[in-house]
Amino acid sequence: MTKVTMTVNGKSASGDVEGRTLLVEFLRENLGLTGTHVGCDTSQCGACVVHVDGEAVKACTMFAVEAQGAEVATIEGQAAPDGTLNTIQQAFQDHHGLQCGFCTPGMVMSAAALLKDNPKPTEAEIRHYLDGNICRCTGYHNIVKAIMAASGQDVSRIAAE
Amino acid sequence: MYNFEIEKPATIADAVKALGRDEAQPLSGGQTLIPTLKARLAAPSVLVSLHGIDEMKGVCLDDDGRLCIGGATIHSVVAKEAQAHYPALAGLAARIGDPAVRNRGTIGGSVANNDPSACYPAAVLASGATVVTNKREIAADDYFQGMFATALEEGEIVTEVKFPIPQSAHYEKHIQPASRFPLVAAFVAKYADGVRVAITGASEDGVFRWTEAEEMLSNSFAADGLKGLTVDGSGMISDLHGSGEYRAHLVGVMTRRAVAAMGG
Numbered sequence: 454m455t456k457v458t459m460t461v462n463g464k465s466a467s468g469d470v471e472g473r474t475l476l477v478e479f480l481r482e483n484l485g486l487t488g489t490h491v492g493c494d495t496s497q498c499g500a501c502v503v504h505v506d507g508e509a510v511k512a513c514t515m516f517a518v519e520a521q522g523a524e525v526a527t528i529e530g531q532a533a534p535d536g537t538l539n540t541i542q543q544a545f546q547d548h549h550g551l552q553c554g555f556c557t558p559g560m561v562m563s564a565a566a567l568l569k570d571n572p573k574p575t576e577a578e579i580r581h582y583l584d585g586n587i588c589r590c591t592g593y594h595n596i597v598k599a600i601m602a603a604s605g606q607d608v609s610r611i612a613a614e
Numbered sequence: 615m616y617n618f619e620i621e622k623p624a625t626i627a628d629a630v631k632a633l634g635r636d637e638a639q640p641l642s643g644g645q646t647l648i649p650t651l652k653a654r655l656a657a658p659s660v661l662v663s664l665h666g667i668d669e670m671k672g673v674c675l676d677d678d679g680r681l682c683i684g685g686a687t688i689h690s691v692v693a694k695e696a697q698a699h700y701p702a703l704a705g706l707a708a709r710i711g712d713p714a715v716r717n718r719g720t721i722g723g724s725v726a727n728n729d730p731s732a733c734y735p736a737a738v739l740a741s742g743a744t745v746v747t748n749k750r751e752i753a754a755d756d757y758f759q760g761m762f763a764t765a766l767e768e769g770e771i772v773t774e775v776k777f778p779i780p781q782s783a784h785y786e787k788h789i790q791p792a793s794r795f796p797l798v799a800a801f802v803a804k805y806a807d808g809v810r811v812a813i814t815g816a817s818e819d820g821v822f823r824w825t826e827a828e829e830m831l832s833n834s835f836a837a838d839g840l841k842g843l844t845v846d847g848s849g850m851i852s853d854l855h856g857s858g859e860y861r862a863h864l865v866g867v868m869t870r871r872a873v874a875a876m877g878g
Binding site for chain 1: 615616617618619620622641644645648649651652661663665690711712713714715717718792793794
């Protein structure tokens with residue numbers, strides 16, 4: 454076992470892990486942060502997307518020891534401490550950007566990473582950026598709408614084709 | 615996954631030393647290796663993470679004007695930093711996998727693995743790049759030796775790849791949407807002394823140069839000139855995503871599209 458220490462949602466977190474312990478396992482099992490989901494476990498679906506040092510990564514395809522010393526952000530750290538949703542989360546609620554909710558943590562974290570680099574993405578840019586996030590309810594149009602809305606853009610022209 | 619230790623050296627020299635341990639294997643971005651370990655298709659006792667080796671990261675130009683990319687440089691960095699020098703290569707890096715994969719996966723990992731459908735090997739071969747390891751420099755034409763096979767020896771690490779910058783180039787890929795790997799892709803690079811064409815995703819021998827197309831394009835750089843040229847489907851990968859004949863057909867289509875995108 455190796456001791457790892459990282460900052461998760463602004464707080465220091467540490468634990469003993471095996472070499473093979475994935476970052477997502479450390480978050481879910483050691484820290485009890487079960488908002489980060491494991492969908493496919495093969496890095497296809499993006500339900501496990503978290504930010505490591507500000508960049509979106511798939512927490513199922515990175516070992517916990519590789520995050521030693523890193524700043525990790527998960528879905529649990531997105532809302533304010535009093536539970537007020539952040540802009541992206543609120544937009545997902547307002548625009549029905551979630552159905553079963555399984556993919557939502559990854560969608561929100563991917564959306565946050567996109568808007569950090571590209572504050573006013575086009576619809577096509579959003580769809581392209583979400584290449585690695587799969588919604589099993591196929592609710593993509595409302596997810597795209599929510600991200601457009603979170604970036605302060607008009608969503609009325611997004612057609613559900 | 616079977617269990618293993620992870621070593622995290624900070625220098626190439628320490629990584630080479632760690633790789634001398636029994637059943638040790640290098641770990642770069644892990645975007646292929648970790649799924650492989652989960653499937654128990656590999657069982658190393660030690661993984662040597664190359665992620666913390668700063669001397670293997672970054673993009674720069676050398677004295678010969680070649681674009682040099684450190685082996686541990688992630689795709690998203692290449693997408694940004696190669697854009698001003700070699701836009702076709704930056705564009706290739708910007709379309710590997712998805713954004714989260716591009717924030718972990720590295721050029722060195724891709725080139726060392728030599729997946730028959732990976733993107734980078736096509737750029738390396740079409741550019742006549744040089745693969746630099748901790749021991750030596752290997753010309754791309756000697757480096758790729760078949761599906762998942764390279765000139766790398768046990769414990770040898772890809773520390774850098776040096777790309778001569780072409781006059782113009784284009785990477786055209788037909789994506790396989792489930793895996794996000796190319797089903798077939800063509801990288802065409804035009805240099806003062808001729809055109810090079812590398813194809814990935816198609817052959818059972820991995821990435822290869824389409825020399826007939828290179829000869830025709832070096833004489834006359836026109837997509838239409840390739841119309842009668844076909845590739846034999848018998849040595850092509852055949853699976854549920856497409857037959858060998860289909861892939862052979864795509865080789866021509868992707869190459870012609872790349873040439874047309876370059877104005878030929």
